[in-house]
Amino acid sequence: MTLDIDQWRISDGWFDVSGTWNPVSDQVRALLRATIDDKLQAEDQDPGPPIWFVHPGERHPLWNACDVRLEDGTDVSDDETDSGAVLPADLPLGVHDLIPRDGGPITKLFVTPTAQALPGKCWGWTVQLYSTRSRSSWGQGDLYDLATLAKWANTNGASVISHNPLGDTLPLSTQEPSPYFTSTRKFASLLYLNVEAIPRAREILGSRLDELSNAGRALNGSPLIDRDAIYELKLTALRQVWAVAANSAETREIIGPLGTDPELVDHATFNALAHRFEAGWDRWDRIYSHPRSRSVSSYRESHQDEVDFWIWVQGLLALQHSRAATAGAGLMNDLPVGFSQNGSDSWVDQDCLALDWRIGAPGDEFNPDGQNWGIVPYLPQKLRARAYEPWIRTLRRLMRNTSALRIDHIMGLFRLFLIPEHDEVTGGAYLYQYGTELIDIALMEAVRAGVTLAGEDLGTVESEVRYAMDERRIPGYRVGWFEDSRAADWPYASIGSISTHDLPTLTGLVNGSDAHQREAAGITVDPDDDQRMRSNLERSVLPAGAVANEMSTGDLISSAYRCLADSGSFAVFASLEDACMSDERPNMPGTVDEHPNWRIALPSTIEDLNSTAAPMITEAMTDRAADPAIWNVVESTESGSMDSRH
Incomplete structure (x- = not known):
């Protein structure tokens, strides 16, 4: 039995740990194909630019004379040889534009390293x-x-501390405990904020800070973490500081440069709306269901103070994270496989996601019934059409204030086991990703940031994944x-x-x-x-x-x-x-x-x-x-x- 992957990148089945072949049902295959077709045929669908991956030092012939516009805006001409135009071999790592002089389509040129050097x-x-x-x-x-x-x-x-993902949760009174099932992978949760270290907290709160801190420390007496109580205490303190310090010079110094960060503004807007509706975006008024809607823009403008509050919270977290990153041993961040279906990341990137499907795993010796992880998948076709921009944004965020990055379940860069929402785990199929491109981009961003990249590869690992990791020296x-x-x-x-x-x-x-x-x-x-x-x-x-x-x-x-x-x-x-x-x-x-x-x-x-x-x-x-x-x-x-x- 050989594996067959169709034009939708869906496999016809999989081998389990015992070597038994498990065919994908016709019903599951039809459902997943329909999901992909609906996304690809959506109104105003942009097929995306051509994409080309090369390594430094390589000299590739070009069909036509081209210029290369580097990420920093610098223009570089191609090399002329007796045989015609050739791509320059000394291009820096990054995502550049290859622009034909005859006016043809612009190609996204990814210059990625062949391997990383390990410490x-x-x-x-x-x-x-x-x-x-x-x-x-x-x-x-x-x-x-x-x-x-x-x-x-x-x-x-x-030399290093490898910590759990710090991703932000939905801003609700009931907090999600799993660090691998968050609203966003890109921004941190206020649960990790040290409230007493907030500028002017002592001055503004006075004895109220003592009351809150005593209540917080009392929670240390329990062997279990009570995130709901912690969230309420920290949010209360933050709101009270904000009420006094929102327009202070210190606060505006934090918010100022962050207010021009579109990703952060989107996340802050999401949190403002989620706080208002006390729910994830799947339960909001429909007019707010897309981040680029006119209603969302109007809401942001009319509730700027609330949006600024959430920007400020992220600014405080970034400052404290930076302090931790320079305190001693290096930090190793953790990139989860995905995020919740009703959180910030799924709201922002919904056009690239299969929202009616969940990522999981078929049965194995440790979990014979399989697993439904509850997180939503990117569709490889849509991600590639965006020139991997959502993937790059996520990597760059998680490579801040860190010395190394662990990719959880790195096999997921190559294939994901997808399950229809509300279905049993046995009714799933593997959707194959453009794995070598995803891993090359991750390595490119790691090398540029001076970050060591590692991949958690426990479980069933296909030979393609093992080869890709070994070739790039990804441990x-x-x-x-x-x-x-x-x-x-x-x-x-x-x-x-x-x-x-x-x-x-x-x-x-x-x-x-x-x-x-x-x-x-x-x-x-x-x-x-x-x-x-x-x-x-x-x-x-x-x-x-x-x-x-x-x-x-x-x-x-x-x-x-x-x-x-x-x-x-x-x-x-x-x-x-x-x-x-x-x-x-x-x-x-x-x-x-x-x-x-x-x-x-x-x-x-x-x-x-x-x-x-x-x-x-x-x-x-x-x-x-x-x-x-x-x-x-x-x-x-x-x-x-x-x-x-x-």
């Missing part, structure tokens, strides 16, 4: 920022806590629970760890508590699966002959991280969950309300980390300690501009 061997921490409280936190970790953590990590030899992940080879044998172009946020902690699997938590959540526990994971752990990151179940928790953590420190991977990550000897994983796939996913706080505060197993892990990593600056600049192996954006 030297180093180590860092994986962090769920919301769970990482300090004693001064208002119920969850914030950007000031991230700065404190970065300084602590740097002091103890770590994937090696996880001890899954590997049967010694960590020392893992390839240099990889990132090593013992677990992930979706998998058990060391303590949780070995002492059996993770199995009990799965049973309590209604998940069938197969003892053989757990034993297989323990066996993988023993083979990959424990000394020869060690038996995980016979070791104390302290010895297990120390031994595992000493072996991980010897990994062949250029970077390895320790988890704060292991440092705090937590037996609870951040997320349990296959559950929603059955388990407190993304709501579990670490049992120790940042101030108490040196009293946990963190010093033991730090000692284990001593030989890998490197200058944290290696994560702040990544040198390109290509000629071309190094346009820093962070």
